[in-house]
Amino acid sequence: MNAQAARVPHNEPAYLSVWGLEAYYGESYIVQNISFNVHEGEILALLGRNGAGKTSTLRAIARLDNPELKHGEVWLDHQPLHKMRSHEAAAAGIGFVPEDRRIIPGLTVEENLQLAQIAPPIGWSIERVYDLFPRLGERRRQEGVTLSGGEQQMLSIARALCRDIKVLLLDEPYEGLAPVIVDEIEKTLAVIKDQGITTILVEQNAVRALNLADRSVILDTGGIVFDGSAQEVLDNAELRAEYLAI
Numbered sequence: 001m002n003a004q005a006a007r008v009p010h011n012e013p014a015y016l017s018v019w020g021l022e023a024y025y026g027e028s029y030i031v032q033n034i035s036f037n038v039h040e041g042e043i044l045a046l047l048g049r050n051g052a053g054k055t056s057t058l059r060a061i062a063r064l065d066n067p068e069l070k071h072g073e074v075w076l077d078h079q080p081l082h083k084m085r086s087h088e089a090a091a092a093g094i095g096f097v098p099e100d101r102r103i104i105p106g107l108t109v110e111e112n113l114q115l116a117q118i119a120p121p122i123g124w125s126i127e128r129v130y131d132l133f134p135r136l137g138e139r140r141r142q143e144g145v146t147l148s149g150g151e152q153q154m155l156s157i158a159r160a161l162c163r164d165i166k167v168l169l170l171d172e173p174y175e176g177l178a179p180v181i182v183d184e185i186e187k188t189l190a191v192i193k194d195q196g197i198t199t200i201l202v203e204q205n206a207v208r209a210l211n212l213a214d215r216s217v218i219l220d221t222g223g224i225v226f227d228g229s230a231q232e233v234l235d236n237a238e239l240r241a242e243y244l245a246i
């Protein structure tokens, strides 16, 4: 058995399993041997200070080019994402909503959604998406980039749902949004969970994320420092002060 194989637990993968993930930006070793499981239908809060490696971990799971995944395995519903390119991971059920939201300029709300449905497997219908996000239905003819920040976040999540996804990866969806808008987005995340979709929620607003999440993984300098229930983190002032500054 080589050293790499020794780090990978030889048990059945969970619904989403991350095993011994090691990823680099050039020579910089950033994601440092990260392993955790996500159960089907749960919301996992992936937390940690700025620069802890949260975005890099999401990007490695989504199989984006940077950071480069050099070691480790990622399994989603028995599919080996670590062997895939990003478009293949997307087709396998990964829906990545990046921090900057990436609304496509020059397209209306509806055109942004239609574009997500160009290639199969197609997920929610546009009407179903408007049921979840009535504001998007009201603004369907408006150019996507002219929406408010909260509406753009909704559009970005809605676009992910227009594909047939198993797991939603959300990178700081509440960033820069007023509390009432965060309330609204939280409600939609609860509905998305009820529909059976699994979510990894990366947030700086850790209290909000922990109140919504089932479980939490906390990162610090590219490694895992906590893996347990969200309630345990809420109850552990020391842990929160040390790694989340709350």
Ligand SMILES: Nc1ncnc2c1ncn2[C@@H]1O[C@H](COP(=O)(O)OP(=O)(O)O)[C@@H](O)[C@H]1O
Residues within 6 Å of the ligand: 025, 028, 030, 048, 049, 050, 051, 052, 053, 054, 055, 056, 057, 066
């Ligand atoms: N494109 C990049 N090139 C080199 N280093 C990067 C790049 N992006 C992030 N990093 C570094 O990787 C570390 C983790 O960053 P990141 O995953 O963005 O953390 P978080 O999302 O938790 O704030 C940080 O030290 C950051 O400076």
Ligand SMILES: [Mg+2]
Residues within 6 Å of the ligand: 054, 055, 056, 171
């Ligand atoms: Mg980040």
